[in-house]
Amino acid sequence: MSGSGNLGELSIEEASRLLAARQLSSRELTEACLQRIEETEPKVGSFLEVTADLARQQADEADRRLATPGDAAPLTGIPIALKDIFLTKGVRTTCASRILENFTPAFDATVVARLRRAGAVLLGKVNMDEFAMGSSCENSSMKLTRNPWKLDRVPGGSSGGSAACVAAHQALGSFGTDTGGSIRLPAAFCGVAGIKPTYGRVSRYGVIAFASSLDQVGPMATTTRGAAMLLAAVAGKDPLDSTSIDAPVPDYAGLVGPRPEVKDLRVGIPREYFVEGLDADVETAVRAAIGKLQDLGATIVEVTLPHTQYAVAAYYIVATAEASSNLGRYDGVRYGRRRGEEQGLREMYGETRDQGFGAEVKRRIMLGTYVLSAGYYEAYYSKAMRVRTLIRRDFEQAFAGCDVIATPTAPVTAFEIGSRTDDPLKMYLSDILTISVNLAGLPGMSIPCGLDSAGLPIGLQLIGKPLDELTVLRAAAAYEDSGHWQRTSAELRA
Amino acid sequence: MSAARSFYQEGGFETVIGLEVHCQLATASKLFCGCSATFGADPNEHTCPVCLAMPGVLPVLNRRAVEYAIRAALATDCKINTTSRWARKNYFYPDLPKAYQITQYEQPYCEHGRVTFDVDGAEHTVRLTRIHMEEDAGKSVHDAHPSWSLVDLNRAGVPLLEIVSEPDLRSGAEAAAYMRKMRSLVRYLGISDGNMNEGSMRCDANVSLRKRGDSVLGTRAELKNLNSFRAVERAIAYEIERQAEILLGGGAVVQETRLWDADRGVTRSMRSKEEAHDYRYFPEPDLLPLVIDDAWIERVRSELPELPDARRARFVAAYGLSDYDSGVLTASKELADWFEAAVAAHDNPKALANWITSDVLRVANESSAEGETDFSKLPFAPGHLAALVRLIDDGTISGKIAKTVFSKMVESGEEPQAIVAREGLVQVTDESAIAAVVDRVVAANADKVAEYRSGKDKLFGFFVGQVMKESHGKANPALVNRMLKERLDG
Numbered sequence: 001m002s003g004s005g006n007l008g009e010l011s012i013e014e015a016s017r018l019l020a021a022r023q024l025s026s027r028e029l030t031e032a033c034l035q036r037i038e039e040t041e042p043k044v045g046s047f048l049e050v051t052a053d054l055a056r057q058q059a060d061e062a063d064r065r066l067a068t069p070g071d072a073a074p075l076t077g078i079p080i081a082l083k084d085i086f087l088t089k090g091v092r093t094t095c096a097s098r099i100l101e102n103f104t105p106a107f108d109a110t111v112v113a114r115l116r117r118a119g120a121v122l123l124g125k126v127n128m129d130e131f132a133m134g135s136s137c138e139n140s141s142m143k144l145t146r147n148p149w150k151l152d153r154v155p156g157g158s159s160g161g162s163a164a165c166v167a168a169h170q171a172l173g174s175f176g177t178d179t180g181g182s183i184r185l186p187a188a189f190c191g192v193a194g195i196k197p198t199y200g201r202v203s204r205y206g207v208i209a210f211a212s213s214l215d216q217v218g219p220m221a222t223t224t225r226g227a228a229m230l231l232a233a234v235a236g237k238d239p240l241d242s243t244s245i246d247a248p249v250p251d252y253a254g255l256v257g258p259r260p261e262v263k264d265l266r267v268g269i270p271r272e273y274f275v276e277g278l279d280a281d282v283e284t285a286v287r288a289a290i291g292k293l294q295d296l297g298a299t300i301v302e303v304t305l306p307h308t309q310y311a312v313a314a315y316y317i318v319a320t321a322e323a324s325s326n327l328g329r330y331d332g333v334r335y336g337r338r339r340g341e342e343q344g345l346r347e348m349y350g351e352t353r354d355q356g357f358g359a360e361v362k363r364r365i366m367l368g369t370y371v372l373s374a375g376y377y378e379a380y381y382s383k384a385m386r387v388r389t390l391i392r393r394d395f396e397q398a399f400a401g402c403d404v405i406a407t408p409t410a411p412v413t414a415f416e417i418g419s420r421t422d423d424p425l426k427m428y429l430s431d432i433l434t435i436s437v438n439l440a441g442l443p444g445m446s447i448p449c450g451l452d453s454a455g456l457p458i459g460l461q462l463i464g465k466p467l468d469e470l471t472v473l474r475a476a477a478a479y480e481d482s483g484h485w486q487r488t489s490a491e492l493r494a
Numbered sequence: 495m496s497a498a499r500s501f502y503q504e505g506g507f508e509t510v511i512g513l514e515v516h517c518q519l520a521t522a523s524k525l526f527c528g529c530s531a532t533f534g535a536d537p538n539e540h541t542c543p544v545c546l547a548m549p550g551v552l553p554v555l556n557r558r559a560v561e562y563a564i565r566a567a568l569a570t571d572c573k574i575n576t577t578s579r580w581a582r583k584n585y586f587y588p589d590l591p592k593a594y595q596i597t598q599y600e601q602p603y604c605e606h607g608r609v610t611f612d613v614d615g616a617e618h619t620v621r622l623t624r625i626h627m628e629e630d631a632g633k634s635v636h637d638a639h640p641s642w643s644l645v646d647l648n649r650a651g652v653p654l655l656e657i658v659s660e661p662d663l664r665s666g667a668e669a670a671a672y673m674r675k676m677r678s679l680v681r682y683l684g685i686s687d688g689n690m691n692e693g694s695m696r697c698d699a700n701v702s703l704r705k706r707g708d709s710v711l712g713t714r715a716e717l718k719n720l721n722s723f724r725a726v727e728r729a730i731a732y733e734i735e736r737q738a739e740i741l742l743g744g745g746a747v748v749q750e751t752r753l754w755d756a757d758r759g760v761t762r763s764m765r766s767k768e769e770a771h772d773y774r775y776f777p778e779p780d781l782l783p784l785v786i787d788d789a790w791i792e793r794v795r796s797e798l799p800e801l802p803d804a805r806r807a808r809f810v811a812a813y814g815l816s817d818y819d820s821g822v823l824t825a826s827k828e829l830a831d832w833f834e835a836a837v838a839a840h841d842n843p844k845a846l847a848n849w850i851t852s853d854v855l856r857v858a859n860e861s862s863a864e865g866e867t868d869f870s871k872l873p874f875a876p877g878h879l880a881a882l883v884r885l886i887d888d889g890t891i892s893g894k895i896a897k898t899v900f901s902k903m904v905e906s907g908e909e910p911q912a913i914v915a916r917e918g919l920v921q922v923t924d925e926s927a928i929a930a931v932v933d934r935v936v937a938a939n940a941d942k943v944a945e946y947r948s949g950k951d952k953l954f955g956f957f958v959g960q961v962m963k964e965s966h967g968k969a970n971p972a973l974v975n976r977m978l979k980e981r982l983d984g
Contacts, residue, residue: 086550087548087549087550093549095549100549103549105548105549105550106543106548107543109550204550204552205550205551205552206550206551207550208549208550209549209550209780211779212779212780213779239554240552240554241552242552242553242554242555242780242781242782243552243779243780243781243782321776322776322779324584324774325582325584325593325594325774325776328584328586328592328593328594329547329549329591329592329593331586331588331593333588333591333645334546334591335549345586345588349586369774372584372774372775372776373772373774374772374774377774377775377776381776
């Protein structure tokens with residue numbers, strides 16, 4: 001390779017090939033990323049913690065594995081970043097919350113353990129909305145992360161740091177979590193590929209819980225095949241997560257292959273996803289992308305998902321209810337700051353939680369507490385669960401006539417920092433096109449499909465049948481191969 | 495209080511009691527993690543990230559605990575639900591590290607059972623509303639440090655059964671008898687040690703009164719902290735009088751939770767209905783629904799041990815014991831096992847049953863904590879008692895001497911043969927030896943002999959007593975009788 005300056009722009013599949021061929025060392029690649037972080041971090045602000053020493057150590061270890069025939073895995077030596085929601089043994093894990101500002105886990109999340117075994121190199125922990133609650137990354141209690149494409153824009157949330165660090169080529173790939181769109185939305189806003197797999201496909205053990213029945217781990221990368229490689233390394237049954245699914249994990253990247261076909265695919269277009277409020281540039285780009293799939297031989301069919309309009313309401317009941325319970329443990333007894341002068345238990349709880357949680361987290365805890373309380377459970381939680389069933393059924397019926405569903409990922413492109421923070425409802429609507437997928441537990445992916453008039457990335461969302469990540473990845477790769485996407489913003493090249 | 499008492503005793507009120515019994519399952523590990531579930535370790539020794547509720551951890555169900563729960567369902571004639579659900583019960587307390595307890599709420603694993611038990615020889619049946627599984631909380635320690643409350647999470651996550659009865663009990667004595675039967679059952683099933691003083695069996699009682707004949711239930715008080723059979727009985731008795739007095743005075747019972755204060759012998763208000771927690775139950779998203787299929791139920795059923803009622807019937811049939819004695823012997827598995835071990839060593843079940851239901855039980859109760867008869871603490875083994883009865887049966891000692899030997903067994907734990915040999919308690923059956931004593935007694939009491947022969951028959955007992963006294967109780971009574979008769983009447 002020429003200078004180390006653009007090594008970070010390598011895709012994971014390219015880097016993996018070079019590492020395996022010993023044309024590149026993991027140490028070189030890692031140093032390039034660390035240097036890129038140093039240069040761009042003041043502008044972007046993706047990282048909460050850069051684990052440079054650990055990364056160098058892991059890179060050297062990866063190089064030793066790569067030198068031993070048969071010892072390396074596809075991800076050995078690939079530098080990646082993790083959302084600060086994954087427990088990392090010995091590395092502070094805050095969930096971007098003051099209440100966990102001093103929390104250093106005693107063990108690795110299953111995902112982290114699998115990545116370590118695969119030989120991936122951990123560059124550090126990246127920013128997010130506090131407890132993954134948000135759509136812009138502005139709810140972090142730690143720092144502001146900016147969109148690498150336009151620094152006055154949000155990167156999207158909640159996995160904003162995960163998307164920004166990949167878009168800024170600080171890391172070749174990253175992991176985030178997606179409860180209502182938290183991988184796909186920032187992937188769309190930052191112009192990277194991001195997949196939320198089927199609920200249960202990836203273990204949640206060691207992932208700090210927001211809404212347990214919706215949370216799912218997934219990767220981001222500059223390319224679909226890169227994301228596929230990351231997913232394959234972490235997916236599969238985990239005895240520590242009872243909700244993880246015991247199903248074989250395909251070799252996603254291998255099966256996608258060098259020349260994926262879509263001729264056998266029926267692509268469903270749900271009319272409910274092309275409605276008022278959809279940005280004109282977004283609609284144009286997404287329709288063009290669908291046209292491209294048709295050009296490649298796919299059959300386009302119209303499908304209907306009639307209960308879509310109830311998804312946001314149902315989501316904010318189920319997710320907040322579960323969150324109000326999941327966040328109960330941060331009560332000052334073991335987590336959070338305590339002055340030590342509180343008068344009694346109630347005051348300790350009150351002060352700890354008042355000071356430890358940000359406004360959005362408090363808002364959701366209160367909402368969730370309310371919808372579960374005696375007398376309201378039936379009207380809210382029970383009804384939301386029934387809506388959830390209806391939404392799942394919508395998808396089942398739609399998939400009777402198609403293999404993959406294509407929609408915009410978000411109604412708009414990355415908005416300006418601060419423009420929606422005073423309007424929680426407007427902020428919640430950012431997820432209007434991604435939330436149903438979580439309620440139904442389906443795999444969903446966002447890939448770049450062009451830029452809007454302001455030069456900001458637009459995301460194409462592809463939704464698959466349960467456990468059929470492969471079809472989603474195949475369609476995404478076929479589309480990706482059909483054009484040349486600008487992968488890097490002009491703003492950071494300067 | 496006296497007016498209340500007399501009105502109550504005249505049958506003006508009917509007492510209605512339902513119990514919620516919590517029973518710790520004696521599994522090796524906790525309900526949702528691999529930590530040891532045993533009692534008595536140093537504080538927080540039996541903990542791991544899961545039961546400490548560290549961020550990101552998830553529960554994994556201990557299937558052994560489910561198996562134990564199935565045993566309890568089968569033993570109480572409950573209907574087992576093929577699919578049941580876990581739920582979260584949310585509340586804040588320092589010894590509840592997740593701030594929720596994983597339990598079963600809307601869909602418990604079993605329902606509609608019943609338990610029968612005796613009170614003063616009469617059989618009672620209590621219907622069970624449901625049994626569900628849940629995890630225990632930790633323990634707060636408020637008196638170990640002057641200014642801090644400490645938390646011990648060893649117990650957090652230990653599996654519990656909550657056994658909820660219908661309001662079918664009518665007195666404190668019935669409630670205590672029901673609890674005893676429940677403890678006997680769980681011990682027979684091998685699913686819990688049932689120790690109330692260690693808290694492995696606890697109970698809350700819902701108590702209300704209504705005018706006899708009314709069909710509507712009165713307002714209830716929930717009694718907590720009932721940690722012994724005696725507490726169950728006393729607290730309920732107190733509560734009945736308290737409520738009767740309120741009702742007779744024209745007042746209304748307040749729905750509330752009341753704490754039993756064993757030292758003062760009263761219940762006092764803990765929290766009112768208005769202060770009751772809103773637990774915000776909802777289905778536990780971290781666990782799949784629990785599926786108990788027929789194959790699993792049948793496998794557990796086939797491995798079920800003999801239960802007390804069946805064993806009682808067998809004792810009547812196989813050993814010829816009375817139903818009452820069989821009931822006493824089978825009330826606890828330990829006692830029934832003790833009895834059968836003795837019978838195995840010496841085949842005289844009736845005599846052994848008599849010894850056990852009188853002498854052995856008395857000794858066992860004397861050496862045990864209240865309400866917790868513990869046969870492992872007896873100073874002698876079932877084989878010792880069997881040997882003692884064998885000594886009587888083969889004529890080596892008399893029944894009277896046997897009582898003496900038994901007392902010495904209690905003191906020293908020695909084998910009865912050793913006691914008999916050392917103390918020279920072997921019965922004298924040598925006719926010439928007894929004849930010599932008879933001669934001596936007759937010679938020394940010539941006047942009484944004359945009276946006897948002149949018709950004062952009652953004096954025969956006197957001569958027997960004299961002979962036994964002279965022989966230090968060792969002469970064979972039957973021989974003494976025959977030889978005295980021959981000597982005096984001949």
